[in-house]
Amino acid sequence: MQYLIDQVRVFRARAAAHTLHLAGLTQHHRPRAMLISCSDARVVPALLTAARPGDLFELRTYGGVIPPYDANTPTGESRTIEYAVNELKVADIIVCGHSHCDVVTAAMHDSLTASGITESDDDPAPLTGDVTAAGHWHVLSQLDALSNYPCVVPRLADRSLHLHAWFHEIDTGATLAHHPRASTFLPL
Template identity: 55%
Template sequence: MQLLIDEARTFPARAAAHGVNLGPHTTSATPQAMFIACSDAHVVPALLTSSRPGDLYELRTYGGTLPHPAEHEPTSEARTIEHAVDVLCVTDIIVCGHSRCGAIDALHPDSEAAPFQVAAGQWHTLMQFDALSEYPCVQARLIDRTLRLHAWYYDIDAGTTVRYDPRASAFLPL
């Protein structure tokens, strides 16, 4: 814990050394994209995308799992999506799955074959992508073409990311 405390204390100096301005204008910055990912500590959206403070609006859940929209009692995930879409007016939403995901392993505990795990992880990513596209606020923005959805899959071991291409019905290099 002490390491985390020490890093938090030195963050302003490190940010300044890298040209990151933490001044007042950054609080009003509007992110251009929302990044939905697993809460796994190996997945760091800002590092994957070289984003700076204010660039990404993140939603992290166990396995990157999104509930289907419900009319009554909206979930915190639903409210986060609605805020990104309706208030922040993001133009892109990335749903990003990853390799060696504990949530996927829990769903498919009998298979340890790497190709199966990748296929299961990519399938899970597409299921979350489909759930996201069911949200009324998302549908409205897709219809007026002011929002684009993307499905990515991050390979933790290789450090590479692929994207889903619906025309090819496959995950391809970015």
């Protein structure tokens, strides 16, 4: 905890060293993009994108999960997305998944258990299939959920909003982007 406290104490000096004009941030709030990612501490959107304060509007959730839109039961996630789309008028939303995601691994284990493959404490159920492919599928599933939000649909139709699917590889530092025409993730 002390490390974090020490870093907060020197923030103003670091901001000045990087020519960040903090007072200017109070004048307007127009981020370049929204990035939705997992709350995993190993994934740091601002660090990955070299975003400066005000550049990136972030939504971090467990597994980067975007709940289906439900007008009768609004969620913090849905309200955050609506704010970014309707009020901040972001032009791009990036859904970024990552390797070694506990949510994807748990879903694979659940799938195996549902298929009748059991596990014990000594011998967990094997993960068959490609964990990376499952991670890619997870990102695309979240992008599908996002594309059904009522605030997103008209902005996609008039092309004032673009959705992007990214996948960050924790162990290599590479980030891949989904290319729909090729139906695959390729390096940025």
